[in-house]
Amino acid sequence: MVRLIAILVGLGFVGVAAWSLLWGAIAYVSEPHEETAEHRFHLYPKKVSFASDGPLGHFDRQQLQRGFQVYKEVCAACHGLNLVAFRNLADLGYTEAEVKAIAAQWQIEVPSINEQTGEPATRKAIPADKFPNPYANEVAARAANNNAMPPDLSLITKARHDGPAYTYSLLTGYRDAATYRNEKGEALPAENRPGQGLYFNPYFPNLNLAMPPPITADGQVTYADGTPATRDQMAKDVSAFLTWTAEPFLENRNRTGWAVLVFLLIATVLSYMSYRNIWAGYKH
Amino acid sequence: MSFPWAKQYEPKHPLMQWFDQRLPLPRLVFNSVGPGYVVPRNLNYFWNFAVLAGFMLVEQIVTGIILAMHYAPAGDIAFQSVEHIMRDVNQGWMMRYLHANGASFFFIVTYIHIFRGLYYGSYKAPRELVWMLGVVILLLMMATAFMGYVLPWGQMSFWGAKVITGLFGAIPLVGEPIQTWLLGGFAPDNAALNRFFSLHFVLPFVIAGVVILHIWALHIPGSSNPTGVDIKTPQDTVPFHPFYTAKDGFGLFLFLIFFCAVTFFLPNYLGHADNYIPANPLATPAHIVPEWYFWPFYAILRAFTVDFILSAKLWGVLAMFAAILLLFFLPWIDRSPVRSGNYRPRFKQFFWILVLDVLVLGYVGGKPAEEPYVMISQLATIYYFAHFLIILPIVSKFEKTLPLPNSIAESVLHGEKKESAPYGIQAGGNAQAVPAE
Ligand code: HEC
Ligand code: HEM
Numbered sequence: 165m166v167r168l169i170a171i172l173v174g175l176g177f178v179g180v181a182a183w184s185l186l187w188g189a190i191a192y193v194s195e196p197h198e199e200t201a202e203h204r205f206h207l208y209p210k211k212v213s214f215a216s217d218g219p220l221g222h223f224d225r226q227q228l229q230r231g232f233q234v235y236k237e238v239c240a241a242c243h244g245l246n247l248v249a250f251r252n253l254a255d256l257g258y259t260e261a262e263v264k265a266i267a268a269q270w271q272i273e274v275p276s277i278n279e280q281t282g283e284p285a286t287r288k289a290i291p292a293d294k295f296p297n298p299y300a301n302e303v304a305a306r307a308a309n310n311n312a313m314p315p316d317l318s319l320i321t322k323a324r325h326d327g328p329a330y331t332y333s334l335l336t337g338y339r340d341a342a343t344y345r346n347e348k349g350e351a352l353p354a355e356n357r358p359g360q361g362l363y364f365n366p367y368f369p370n371l372n373l374a375m376p377p378p379i380t381a382d383g384q385v386t387y388a389d390g391t392p393a394t395r396d397q398m399a400k401d402v403s404a405f406l407t408w409t410a411e412p413f414l415e416n417r418n419r420t421g422w423a424v425l426v427f428l429l430i431a432t433v434l435s436y437m438s439y440r441n442i443w444a445g446y447k448h
Numbered sequence: 449m450s451f452p453w454a455k456q457y458e459p460k461h462p463l464m465q466w467f468d469q470r471l472p473l474p475r476l477v478f479n480s481v482g483p484g485y486v487v488p489r490n491l492n493y494f495w496n497f498a499v500l501a502g503f504m505l506v507e508q509i510v511t512g513i514i515l516a517m518h519y520a521p522a523g524d525i526a527f528q529s530v531e532h533i534m535r536d537v538n539q540g541w542m543m544r545y546l547h548a549n550g551a552s553f554f555f556i557v558t559y560i561h562i563f564r565g566l567y568y569g570s571y572k573a574p575r576e577l578v579w580m581l582g583v584v585i586l587l588l589m590m591a592t593a594f595m596g597y598v599l600p601w602g603q604m605s606f607w608g609a610k611v612i613t614g615l616f617g618a619i620p621l622v623g624e625p626i627q628t629w630l631l632g633g634f635a636p637d638n639a640a641l642n643r644f645f646s647l648h649f650v651l652p653f654v655i656a657g658v659v660i661l662h663i664w665a666l667h668i669p670g671s672s673n674p675t676g677v678d679i680k681t682p683q684d685t686v687p688f689h690p691f692y693t694a695k696d697g698f699g700l701f702l703f704l705i706f707f708c709a710v711t712f713f714l715p716n717y718l719g720h721a722d723n724y725i726p727a728n729p730l731a732t733p734a735h736i737v738p739e740w741y742f743w744p745f746y747a748i749l750r751a752f753t754v755d756f757i758l759s760a761k762l763w764g765v766l767a768m769f770a771a772i773l774l775l776f777f778l779p780w781i782d783r784s785p786v787r788s789g790n791y792r793p794r795f796k797q798f799f800w801i802l803v804l805d806v807l808v809l810g811y812v813g814g815k816p817a818e819e820p821y822v823m824i825s826q827l828a829t830i831y832y833f834a835h836f837l838i839i840l841p842i843v844s845k846f847e848k849t850l851p852l853p854n855s856i857a858e859s860v861l862h863g864e865k866k867e868s869a870p871y872g873i874q875a876g877g878n879a880q881a882v883p884a885e
Contacts (some may be wrong), residue, residue, distance in 0.1 A: 165701045166777060166781060167780070167841035168776075169780055169782070170781045170836075170837045170840075170841055171623070171837060171838050171842075173770070173774075173837055174833050174834060174837025174838040175838065177767055177770065177829075177833040177837070177838075177840070178830050178833050178834050178837075179768075180752060180756050180763055181751055181752065181767070181826050181829045181833070182762070182826075182830055183754055183756055184751060184752050184754045184826055185751045185823060185826035185830070186821050188753060188754075188819065188822055188826060189689075189823060192820070192823065193817050193820075197819065217803060218713075219712075219713040225813045229719070247528075247531050247535065270683075279550055291757050318531075319531075319724045319725075320827075322716060322721065322724040322726035323721050323722065323725045324721055325721050327721070337697065346762065356464040369734065390539075410724075413534070413535070413541045416543060417542075417545075417712055417715070418712065418713070420542065421708065421709070421711075421712025421713055424531060424708045424712060425705065425708060425709065425712075426636050427703050427827060428701055428705045428708060429705065431701045432701040432705060433699075435694070435697040435698040435701050436698045438697070438698075439694040439695050439697070439698040441694075442690050442691060442763075443691065443692045443694070443695070446489065446686065446691075447489075447860045447861055448489045448490050448860055
């Protein structure tokens with residue numbers, strides 16, 4: 165009885181699924197399936213390596229400081245970092261006094277109140293503050309950016325697939341839509357050309373984004389450590405910095421991981437020996 | 449049932465005797481996972497996965513309780529509070545990565561455990577209730593994991609919750625009121641987040657309760673084994689402790705190497721990048737996908753694309769639930785008296801097709817709903833239902849099975865009358881009560 169019902173129910177689901185398949189297949193062969201422009205022109209992130217890659221990954225503190233400098237001088241005008249506090253910069257190798265100075269000199273002040281009147285006011289940042297948002301609110305942010313919202317960058321390298329390489333590719337990936345050819349030599353169709361206030365970038369999923377190319381010229385920042393500030397170098401450094409903002413505990417994680425693995429390896433060998441020992445002489 | 453040759457608990461220390469007479473808890477442990485539980489001697493490594501699943505449940509509860517000490521279930525701060533755990537709580541990142549990856553590995557070991565049962569016919573009499581309680585555990589795990597994934601309140605959390613509760617909207621007439629009632633509003637918000645947290649906290653303890661029933665029911669007939677032949681004589685068995693505690697200990701550490709390697713070195717590999725974007729009801733992600741362990745069922749849900757009497761959506765929902773619920777009836781669908789797939793040549797072939805089929809379903813379930821993935825998911829869905837509901841009843845009726853060994857001991861010893869160390873003598877050499885042969 166159960167089997168009979170099972171077969172009937174089974175035939176039901178199989179039949180309806182097959183019916184869907186039939187219509188799907190008819191549509192598949194009869195309708196032209198053109199590849200979308202996103203399919204043809206979108207590029208996966210470039211191959212690029214960072215010190216933080218892989219199980220042996222660590223941070224290159226000099227690079228993080230350079231990347232922070234790029235963030236401060238370029239990106240901070242539009243992007244916040246609201247999960248990171250100034251005090252966290254100590255991780256990059258800045259001294260306490262340097263951190264204090266960075267906070268106090270930050271171009272954007274922190275919302276506060278006037279001690280006497282209680283009126284809204286702003287004050288200089290202190291190390292305990294998170295990086296202040298460049299815009300008072302979303303409306304202000306959109307108004308200043310052609311109705312697009314510059315996302316907070318604290319987690320950006322984890323919020324995009326292959327994040328550090330993606331950020332690097334995006335920053336170095338702006339192209340002229342009029343002259344661009346994909347690897348098959350095709351030109352960008354007119355309807356995919358960037359509209360008013362948009363910029364063509366094949367690494368961005370829908371090919372056009374509202375961020376004007378932020379890194380435009382070699383030497384845009386002057387690195388304190390004397391590294392030549394090429395566009396490529398700046399893009400890489402700021403991507404490394406954003407890897408740190410997204411996962412500041414990365415080194416601790418890798419170190420802990422190795423300690424755990426060594427422990428587990430020893431425990432596995434010991435438990436294997438005791439298993440063999442106990443079963444010695446027993447066929448199984 | 450306890451086998452007559454199982455060791456009896458005899459507390460030696462007066463304190464333990466005193467305790468045992470008043471509360472026979474030591475006796476319970478001794479008879480459940482100690483020397484008092486006799487187990488077939490021929491279990492292979494697939495029998496390790498139950499212990500691994502039990503371990504993962506405890507691991508999820510421990511890390512979960514610690515997360516819950518720092519997590520705040522409110523729409524505007526849930527995401528921040530998870531990042532607070534990651535950045536400011538000592539070793540908080542470890543607790544969260546263990547918990548998030550722990551859910552994945554919990555499902556990995558549970559799925560292997562289930563396929564073990566499917567292959568070796570562990571669902572057959574007299575273990576039907578063991579199997580059915582297992583399906584209950586799977587359903588509870590899925591509910592728990594789904595609600596847990598909503599808690600960090602990222603983009604996938606929000607949209608996943610919206611899509612899945614939206615499935616109830618497919619029910620004619622009462623669907624939408626039910627969805628609103630489940631969410632406590634028209635879209636996921638504070639009310640939904642709070643109740644999901646409450647349920648996510650409590651369901652694991654319900655699971656723990658059902659696990660106890662599952663093991664209780666198992667210990668009546670005892671464990672099955674790769675031959676599927678019942679235990680007959682003492683030669684067929686070894687005491688659980690130390691034989692399987694040792695083997696499970698080894699299996700556990702081996703498993704933890706994989707679990708910890710992923711957790712510490714690829715902690716976000718199994719997750720979706722979009723969940724690091726705070727939930728935004730106004731921005732729909734390009735592809736809404738659940739966690740990987742739901743992909744096979746998600747593929748079945750989306751395989752139904754054409755209305756047929758009922759709406760396509762409702763068919764998808766029914767099929768998705770049926771895909772799991774049909775497992776409850778498996779003991780009566782497959783009536784072959786032979787349990788183990790080792791002795792069922794036809795069944796074995798279909799079994800491996802099923803494994804492949806579920807992997808294909810998982811693959812297409814994680815892809816966008818575009819061709820050719822949809823057609824592949826339809827084909828795979830057809831096989832899934834055909835396998836359980838049509839092929840199994842027919843195969844189990846007509847299949848010619850291979851001859852079974854007379855006993856577990858025979859299958860292990862291959863005719864050797866005596867083995868080097870008789871039952872009951874431990875490797876260390878200290879003699880134990882040797883039951884009469
Ligand atoms: C003039 C303001 C401005 C500056 C300066 C700027 N950005 Fe942006 N950025 C934007 C806007 C606006 C968007 C949103 C684009 C969109 O969604 O179309 C954006 C988006 C992004 C994105 C996300 C792209 C995605 O995948 O959604 C990243 C990453 C990014 N910016 C990085 C940077 C970095 C790094 C810098 C500094 C080198 C920088 N931006 C400087 C305005 C700016
Ligand atoms: C059956 C066992 C469990 C499973 C399968 C499970 C699964 C999950 C999943 C998939 C997440 C989302 C992880 C992420 O992406 O961040 C999560 C989060 C969470 N879980 Fe669990 N969980 C279990 C048990 C528990 C228990 C027992 C508690 C508390 C008593 C708990 C508390 C939490 C909390 C507070 C979060 C949010 C923090 C975060 O997102 O990391 N969980 N759970």
